[in-house]
Amino acid sequence: MEIFKSEKTFDFMGKRLPFLGFSALLVIASLLLLLTKGLNYGVDFVGGTIVQVKYEQTAPIKNIRDILNQTENFNNSTITEFGSPDEVVIKLTNSSSNLANDVGDEISKLLVNTGKFEIRRVDMVGPKVGSELREKGLMALSLSLLVIMAYVSFRFEWRFALSSIFALVHDITIALGMISLFQVEVNLDILAAILTILGYSLNDTIIVFDRIREGVSTTKETVLEKVVNFSVSKTLSRTTLTSLTTFFVVLTLFLYGGEIIHGFAFTMLVGVVVGTYSSIFVAASFLVQLKFSLKDFRSKEADKLKRKKEKDKLRAQFEQGTV
Amino acid sequence: MLSIIFGIVFALPSFMQTNQGKKINLGLDLQGGLHMLLGVNTQEAVVSKIKTIASSVKYFTDDEDIVIDELKFTKEKVNFVLLDADEKIKLDEMLGKIKGLEINFNTELEYELNLSLEEIEITKDLAVSQAVETIRNRLDQFGLSEPTVVRQGAVDIVVELPGIKTQAEEKAARELISKPSKLELMSVDEDRMDQVFNMTAAQASAYGNVILEHSIDPTQKFLVREIPILTGSQVIDASVAFDHGNQAIINFTLNASGSRIFGDYTAKSVGQRLAVVLDGKVYSAPVIRERIGGGSGQISGGFTLSEAGSVAIALRSGALPASVNLLEKRSVGPSLGADSIKASMMALIFGFLLVFVFMIVYYGYAGIIANLALVTNIFIIVAVMAMFGATLTLPGMAGIVLTIGMAVDANVIITERIRELLKQGLSIPKAIEDGYSNAMRAILDANITTLLVAVILYAYGTGPIKGFAVTISIGILASMLTAILGTHGIYEALGQKMQKDKNLRKWFGIK
Numbered sequence: 001m002e003i004f005k006s007e008k009t010f011d012f013m014g015k016r017l018p019f020l021g022f023s024a025l026l027v028i029a030s031l032l033l034l035l036t037k038g039l040n041y042g043v044d045f046v047g048g049t050i051v052q053v054k055y056e057q058t059a060p061i062k063n064i065r066d067i068l069n070q071t072e073n074f075n076n077s078t079i080t081e082f083g084s085p086d087e088v089v090i091k092l093t094n095s096s097s098n099l100a101n102d103v104g105d106e107i108s109k110l111l112v113n114t115g116k117f118e119i120r121r122v123d124m125v126g127p128k129v130g131s132e133l134r135e136k137g138l139m140a141l142s143l144s145l146l147v148i149m150a151y152v153s154f155r156f157e158w159r160f161a162l163s164s165i166f167a168l169v170h171d172i173t174i175a176l177g178m179i180s181l182f183q184v185e186v187n188l189d190i191l192a193a194i195l196t197i198l199g200y201s202l203n204d205t206i207i208v209f210d211r212i213r214e215g216v217s218t219t220k221e222t223v224l225e226k227v228v229n230f231s232v233s234k235t236l237s238r239t240t241l242t243s244l245t246t247f248f249v250v251l252t253l254f255l256y257g258g259e260i261i262h263g264f265a266f267t268m269l270v271g272v273v274v275g276t277y278s279s280i281f282v283a284a285s286f287l288v289q290l291k292f293s294l295k296d297f298r299s300k301e302a303d304k305l306k307r308k309k310e311k312d313k314l315r316a317q318f319e320q321g322t323v
Numbered sequence: 324m325l326s327i328i329f330g331i332v333f334a335l336p337s338f339m340q341t342n343q344g345k346k347i348n349l350g351l352d353l354q355g356g357l358h359m360l361l362g363v364n365t366q367e368a369v370v371s372k373i374k375t376i377a378s379s380v381k382y383f384t385d386d387e388d389i390v391i392d393e394l395k396f397t398k399e400k401v402n403f404v405l406l407d408a409d410e411k412i413k414l415d416e417m418l419g420k421i422k423g424l425e426i427n428f429n430t431e432l433e434y435e436l437n438l439s440l441e442e443i444e445i446t447k448d449l450a451v452s453q454a455v456e457t458i459r460n461r462l463d464q465f466g467l468s469e470p471t472v473v474r475q476g477a478v479d480i481v482v483e484l485p486g487i488k489t490q491a492e493e494k495a496a497r498e499l500i501s502k503p504s505k506l507e508l509m510s511v512d513e514d515r516m517d518q519v520f521n522m523t524a525a526q527a528s529a530y531g532n533v534i535l536e537h538s539i540d541p542t543q544k545f546l547v548r549e550i551p552i553l554t555g556s557q558v559i560d561a562s563v564a565f566d567h568g569n570q571a572i573i574n575f576t577l578n579a580s581g582s583r584i585f586g587d588y589t590a591k592s593v594g595q596r597l598a599v600v601l602d603g604k605v606y607s608a609p610v611i612r613e614r615i616g617g618g619s620g621q622i623s624g625g626f627t628l629s630e631a632g633s634v635a636i637a638l639r640s641g642a643l644p645a646s647v648n649l650l651e652k653r654s655v656g657p658s659l660g661a662d663s664i665k666a667s668m669m670a671l672i673f674g675f676l677l678v679f680v681f682m683i684v685y686y687g688y689a690g691i692i693a694n695l696a697l698v699t700n701i702f703i704i705v706a707v708m709a710m711f712g713a714t715l716t717l718p719g720m721a722g723i724v725l726t727i728g729m730a731v732d733a734n735v736i737i738t739e740r741i742r743e744l745l746k747q748g749l750s751i752p753k754a755i756e757d758g759y760s761n762a763m764r765a766i767l768d769a770n771i772t773t774l775l776v777a778v779i780l781y782a783y784g785t786g787p788i789k790g791f792a793v794t795i796s797i798g799i800l801a802s803m804l805t806a807i808l809g810t811h812g813i814y815e816a817l818g819q820k821m822q823k824d825k826n827l828r829k830w831f832g833i834k
Contacts, residue, residue, distance in 0.1 A: 001685045002833060054659075096649070097648040097649050098648075099361075099498075099501030099647065099648075102652075104490060104493075108490065118656060118658065119490060119656065120655070120656040120658060121653075121655050121656065121659055122653070123652070123653045123654075124649070124651065124653070125651050126648075126649070126651055128362075128650060129360060136785075140779050140780060140782075140783035144775070144780075147775050148776070188784070188785070192780065192792075195779070195780050196776075196791075199773040199776035199777065199795075200729070202772050203729075203769045204769075206768050206772055207736065207769050210764060210765035235739075237739055238735050238739045241685070241735050242728075242729070242731070242735050242736075245678045245681060245682075245728045245731050245732075246729055248678060248681070248728065249670070249678065252669075252673040253667075253670045253725075255670075256666060256670045257669075257721065257724075258662065258667070260663060261718070264718070268725070
């Protein structure tokens with residue numbers, strides 16, 4: 001079976017401006033969403049407490065809300081259904097730093113008359129830890145981008161590096177926009193998902209760039225757009241295929257992975273789609289936009305080769321004892 | 324081939340969950356348990372060190388009959404005035420022996436004792452490691468399975484208790500950890516005791532006293548000397564016993580120097596009251612009838628049996644050098660963990676089947692070879708995790724599921740390359756050879772960058788996220804291994820057969 005006949009070359013670069021325009025539109029929309037709606041930070045990053053309660057019957061959400069609203073400590077809590085109607089999550093903005101009195105204990109005392117239930121999870125994150133995790137998360141994200149930049153510059157050229165970073169920022173912004181649109185709760189796992197998208201989308205982009213690099217050095221073609229079109233077309237079936245398999249598994253995670261990894265799977269789902277789109281339509285377009293020069297690259301490569309040859313020659317002479 | 328056998332051999336014990344061989348540890352989010360991040364209030368340890376210095380100045384001067392006055396301490400310093408100028412050399416010699424002490428004089432005989440900055444740092448550092456030790460001891464004696472207590476950074480402690488199954492157990496463990504269990508034996512100021520109810524804390528402090536409440540009846544107050552005679556650090560043993568009324572009490576034994584101080588003090592103070600103070604509450608204040616030798620004493624005060632038990636454990640394992648705060652707590656019930664395992668196993672199996680079938684439909688026999696690599700991959704991940712005793716967390720499970728999607732990538736790249744070359748009319752063995760060499764650079768570059776991101780994720784992630792980084796990293800390495808070495812070998816072995824057969828549709832899914 002084949003999806004794309006590999007003989008065919010699509011004219012991606014001829015239409016790069018509409019694609020870039022579309023991407024710009026999505027990025028701007030995402031930024032607007034982030035500015036207006038913002039992100040729904042979970043307890044991991046802002047601190048607070050989460051109590052997950054599972055009832056043996058349908059959870060009496062209204063009843064729970066009434067009881068907690070009458071208390072002094074828990075009247076600012078939000079109560080939502082979690083995965084199934086018999087399970088609820090109670091979210092509090094405050095956290096208690098006292099080891100001896102615990103929110104879980106207090107809540108279970110308060111709810112004692114609401115039916116048979118079990119406290120399945122209590123997550124308490126103090127404000128200090130929350131801000132620490134936020135700092136660490138930002139640090140991880142920026143460090144990843146820097147390391148990628150360095151590696152791609154070293155293996156390819158700075159314009160490749162810059163283009164891949166643009167594509168990554170594009171992916172992350174759109175993913176964050178979707179997270180904001182659907183008000184997915186942002187916890188540590190979402191950060192992990194974002195970083196995975198980063199790695200995944202980069203993986204895709206590198207495969208395409210590798211083909212462009214190969215096309216540049218093996219053909220005599222002088223028009224960059226043609227080399228890029230040819231290379232992107234050649235990798236098209238691999239890109240779609242891997243994206244499809246990954247999409248399948250992320251989709252199963254989303255559908256069957258349970259409520260706790262729902263946010264993670266959602267973010268991944270968005271990321272796989274955006275990442276695939278960007279590595280086909282966006283990354284290489286940037287490369288062309290940045291005026292990557294075939295001539296320069298080739299002459300540099302030739303220089304490198306020449307130097308290597310000279311070195312080899314010198315070494316050979318040295319070994320023969322003629323120097 | 325080798326990697327397949329290697330994978331299966333190491334992975335088997337984990338799948339069978341026997342007790343032989345190494346197994347993968349389940350993270351707290353999968354098996355249930357309690358994770359806590361505690362912060363030590365190290366400043367308290369510095370204050371208590373100051374207090375100890377004040378205590379030893381008092382004991383020394385009493386013992387040597389050196390007359391001093393206005394002995395006082397604050398959070399940072401100890402002040403007193405030496406009235407007996409002749410004794411200055413003796414006193415200075417004794418103070419000189421205390422490590423990290425800075426002695427200043429306001430006038431020649433007005434002493435001011437500070438701790439050096441270095442000593443303060445050492446004290447804080449010691450407080451944290453001592454707190455780790457103390458908490459570990461207490462949990463060990465409490466009888467929980469595999470408690471982990473480790474220091475994190477300058478002042479934080481991570482406590483992980485996988486054995487906790489119920490809320491009641493969790494509560495007991497938390498109380499045991501949080502109990503400061505600071506035992507102090509203090510002398511009651513009999514001269515001013517009758518004024519205790521009219522006195523403010525500031526007034527009491529002016530006399531070098533402090534007002535403490537009774538443990539059971541807070542309306543009952545005691546005026547005691549601020550500087551304790553003895554502290555819990557000199558307790559070497561403590562156990563539960565019963566008094567005549569069958570009430571639980573705690574017997575404690577002091578070490579040699581503690582016994583001596585205690586004996587000397589009681590001999591001098593017959594007829595006065597001695598307050599037994601635990602965590603700032605007076606438990607009892609018996610009148611001293613005679614010198615108490617042998618260095619043992621008891622705490623009574625209406626304990627329940629379990630309270631007495633945990634106080635005894637806490638006294639034995641030593642006091643916490645400073646109080647601890649709860650910074651982060653994550654507790655997961657065992658049933659939730661089991662649900663998470665079930666859900667992620669489901670996703671794993673579905674994802675696996677989807678990819679498996681898809682690859683065969685799309686690539687024919689080449690798909691089967693890729694699937695072989697995929698299966699090996701999963702075995703290798705499980706095996707490597709078992710070998711290093713890595714912890715499998717819920718995000719880690721997600722990582723494995725994700726690896727299934729990404730693991731076929733290397734083989735997809737290779738097969739696409741081979742297909743391309745076949746269409747150019749190359750012979751099958753030649754196409755395989757060139758396809759592999761063409762694909763190699765792309766596979767390396769792509770996987771190395773992903774691996775770099777995973778490493779950063781590991782370095783900056785905490786707990787469960789670290790687990791995700793681990794499985795992803797192992798998955799990437801395993802997929803490189805199986806694609807570059809594993810499937811290459813299979814293709815080379817089959818190359819000639821394929822060439823004879825010439826059925827590209829069957830082998831590679833193309834016409």
